[in-house]
Amino acid sequence: MGPRTRLFILNSPNNPTGSVFTEEELGALAEVVEKHGLTVISDEIYEKLIYNGTKHVSIATLSPALKEQTVVINGVSKAYAMTGWRIGYTISPELVAKAMTGLQSHTTSNPASIAQYASVAALTGDQSFTERMRTEFLRRRNYMYERLNAIKGISCTRPNGAFYLYPNVRSCFGKRYQGRAVNSATGLATLLLQEVKVAVVPGIAFGNDNYFRLSYASSLENIKKGLDRIEDLINKMN
Numbered sequence: 299m300g301p302r303t304r305l306f307i308l309n310s311p312n313n314p315t316g317s318v319f320t321e322e323e324l325g326a327l328a329e330v331v332e333k334h335g336l337t338v339i340s341d342e343i344y345e346k347l348i349y350n351g352t353k354h355v356s357i358a359t360l361s362p363a364l365k366e367q368t369v370v371i372n373g374v375s376k377a378y379a380m381t382g383w384r385i386g387y388t389i390s391p392e393l394v395a396k397a398m399t400g401l402q403s404h405t406t407s408n409p410a411s412i413a414q415y416a417s418v419a420a421l422t423g424d425q426s427f428t429e430r431m432r433t434e435f436l437r438r439r440n441y442m443y444e445r446l447n448a449i450k451g452i453s454c455t456r457p458n459g460a461f462y463l464y465p466n467v468r469s470c471f472g473k474r475y476q477g478r479a480v481n482s483a484t485g486l487a488t489l490l491l492q493e494v495k496v497a498v499v500p501g502i503a504f505g506n507d508n509y510f511r512l513s514y515a516s517s518l519e520n521i522k523k524g525l526d527r528i529e530d531l532i533n534k535m536n
């Protein structure tokens with residue numbers, strides 16, 4: 299952080315790692331934010347997709363000052379599986395919210411009326427299906443976590459939120475597959491896509507090309523197929 303720093307962007311539960319900041323960790327961060335008068339943009343779109351007894355805490359709730367310094371952004375895409383409806387919302391100081399509204403109305407205009415009604419129904423209706431979806435995500439996460447760590451050359455931490463795993467694949471670097479050298483996660487991702495038709499997101503998109511991101515927002519059957527292909531390709535590298 300430098301003398302020109304004015305804004306801090308926070309994403310918890312996190313994409314791509316699936317990590318969730320604890321209240322203690324957020325409290326330590328809050329001290330820095332308040333001391334330097336920073337504005338926080340807190341992306342909390344995965345707040346309902348948490349596991350292992352983890353608790354989601356919004357940094358905006360930690361003090362009255364932080365409430366005024368925080369712009370919470372959220373939406374219905376993840377927890378309600380409504381990605382195509384394109385509805386997001388903010389909890390923020392009124393002045394900021396009005397500025398955001400003005401900018402949106404003069405760029406992309408307003409979202410479709412039916413999408414707004416559907417989002418209200420999702421947010422105010424029966425929430426039991428969200429818990430069923432979270433439970434299913436947990437089952438897939440556990441399966442993918444165990445499978446990935448059983449593959450030689452891959453190591454992965456257990457995520458507590460969202461629906462991604464972010465394995466370290468550095469041990470695969472310097473190896474070859476059918477004469478093609480792999481020296482980065484981007485190279486391995488390209489190889490997986492071209493050779494076995496499995497798509498992953500290389501970590502360079504998030505600032506570290508030693509990792510790639512996998513999503514378990516798919517059926518367990520598809521996850522099994524994809525992991526079988528990844529394992530088979532990596533086992534054939536030398």
